Amino acid sequence: MASLYEIPIEKINGIGSKRARLFEKLGIVSVGDLIRYYPRTYENWSVVTDMANAEPGAVCCVRGEVEYSPAARVASGGRWIATTRISDSTGFINLTFFNNPYISTMLRSGKEYLFYGKVSESPGGREMVNPQFQDTGKAIPIKPIYGQVAGLSSKQIESGVRGALAMLPETVKDPIPDDIREKYGLLGLKEALLTIHFPSRTEDIENARRRLIFEELLVLVLGLSSMKNMPDKLTSVTIKKSYTDEFVKLLPFSLTRAQRKAIDDCTADILANGRAMNRLVQGDVGSGKTMVAAAVAYTCIKNGFFFNDTATTEILARQHYENFSELLTPIGVNVRLLVGSMTAKQKREVLSELKSGEVDILVGTHSLISDDVVFSDLGIVITDEQHRFGVRQRATLLAKGASPHLLVMSATPIPRTLALMIYGDLDISIIDELPPGRQTVDTFLIDDTKRQRAYNFLKKNIGEGRQCYIVCPAVENSETGLIGVEEYAADIRKNAFADYRVGVLHGKMRPADKDLVMNDFIAGNIDILVSTTVIEVGVDVPNSTIMMIENAERFGLSQLHQLRGRVGRGRFKSYCILVSDAKGDDANRRLKALCSTNDGFKIADEDLKLRGPGDFFGSRQHGLPELKIADLAENIDVLRDAQSAAKDIMDGYIDSSDPTYRGLRAEVRLLFDNVGTQLN
Secondary structure (H helix, E strand, O other): OHHHHHOEHHHOOOOOHHHHHHHHOOOOOEHHHHHOOOOOEEEEOOOEOOHHHOOOOOEEEEEEEEOOOOEEEEOHHHOEEEEEEEEEOOEEEEEEEEOOOOHHHHOOOOOEEEEEEEEEEEOOEEEEEOOEEEEOOOOOOEEEEOOOEOOEOHHHHHHHHHHHHOOOOOOOOOOOOHHHHHHHOOOOHHHHHHHHHOOOOHHHHHHHHHHHHHHHHHHHHHHHHHHHHOOOOEOOOOEOOOOHHHHHHHOOOOOOHHHHHHHHHHHHHHEOOOEOOEEEEEEOOOOOHHHHHHHHHHHHHHOOOEEEEEOOOHHHHHHHHHHHHHHHHHHOOOEEEEOOOOOHHHHHHHHHHHHHOOOOEEEEOHHHHOOOOOOOOEEEEEEEOHHHHOHHHHHHHHOOOOOOEEEEEEOOOOOHHHHHHHOOOOEEEEEOOOOOOOOOOEEEEEOHHHHHHHHHHHHHHHHOOOEEEEEOOEOOOOOOOOOEHHHHHHHHHHOOOOOOOEEEEOOOOOHHHHHHHHHHHHOOOOOEEEEOHHHOOOOOOOOEEEEEEOOHHHOOHHHHHHHHOOOOOOOOOOEEEEEOOOOOHHHHHHHHHHHHOOOHHHHHHHHHHHHOOHHHHOOOOOOOOOOOOOOOOOOHHHHHHHHHHHHHHHHHHHOOOOHHHHHHHHHHHHHHHOOOOOOO
């Protein structure tokens, strides 16, 4: 099978250089690529509906005899139009074809065909417009439908796939060993490939899909596990002594047990063993990850190395800068900030100090990746919210030093089932407790009938000097009933909160405008900030005490928990109000689960059960190879089986002399080559 990836697609009969360029737009350049280009859906021609039962509005397949040969003519506007009629023993259906001048030679009078399309009602009776059709003697019962590009139809792709499958050898070497296939009830590779493209029965599709999904996830898990089992990267950053105890004495408070454990994990990684740290510190909102980073930074600086901290937004970068400065500047640590809104002169000053080695800690955003940022003795790179930052960007930062240590921080609780998929190459430390004094946020679920009471509650808190967030799921109102921030803010400014200062924040605003609004909110110049989820991972505003979320059913639990984490960060009692008129049991169960706990990891597990892992990955996870058929939001059960299988075979798999897993190793290399990761 692997060798078919070396055969250009032009070698398939009927695919010339012009059509090959169209296939390339779909990411298909070889015979192997085309075989692995699976149908996106199917048309079921095996269930034939009597014409008398073909209901208007339904998509169905009918068998009928052509009563007369369709005659094509040119209608107004220059379009070709042709009509005919088909019938069976129960009735008839009119057919209309547009822009097919050859239809009269394709359908013969008196001959029976299968027709597939949408039935509509017309003055002359029921009708199908531009239906597909097949000769009953050569009909394919389940017709594959492929994703297309302009100039390349599903039918043409289907023809190419037939040619590609014909090039499969009589015996295909299956990368999955027999014992694994038997244990998990999987089809052989050749049978699965033939079935996924051209199934005889609809029930066969699921068996083929499960086999191919299992294989893809097994290959992904093995690849990510291989990254962890590769020889550790050597580093020239020699950290000889831990200064954690000295750092702790600088703090006006005590660290939690979990914070100290995370610091000790990091310190053990970096202490003079010649290996680069590659660690994730994962903790719930407010768990104190910044103090872990500061402690590691302190040890790094005291050993003579520079420290870099990269945040996802400019506002968050400024907050990190202020935290580090407040703690470390008094003891002589030079902390500098580099963000896009700074003047050219300010940037030049920072870059000059950086190049000369005067800077101990540089805090910034993605701007730190640019070529003019040159580090001196870069010891540790920290990135915040890795799944928002990108593996390639992280690699660019690491390349600015001599294999520096890496610390990744995330406030997004992720179930361990999925942690491997997002952070497969990282060791993991979890901060699973909150610092003393951290506010518990009381959460309430209301419907629209209690809106006025909620508004009055906001006014009461604002009257006491506090501030509030109101989150909407969209920038503009939609036909589906989603509330948009612009119209919502305009309405409450005019009505419910006419005497209050209302600000608006959303992702379509210019970065400078977003920063201006957020800084006004931080400064206390805005009472209510109406926002989309751009505040989900953001700065601390200790004076904000209420998070009100409209259309709460539209969000995942983990996302709601992140939003809730924007309040309760000061000394004032804080609240989260979920507004939803959803009537479904699932939606209510999810929202009530959020009201029952503030534990982000429990919420993440519940979200995984109820919604799958889509919330954790978004539409496309940075740095993971692209999957052809598996869906991490749908195939969680198969993922668990693949992880179990990978664990069982890992010892043999990493032994390159064992031929049993040669096929799997080839598949892993092929998958990870697409994201530029070289695996042995």
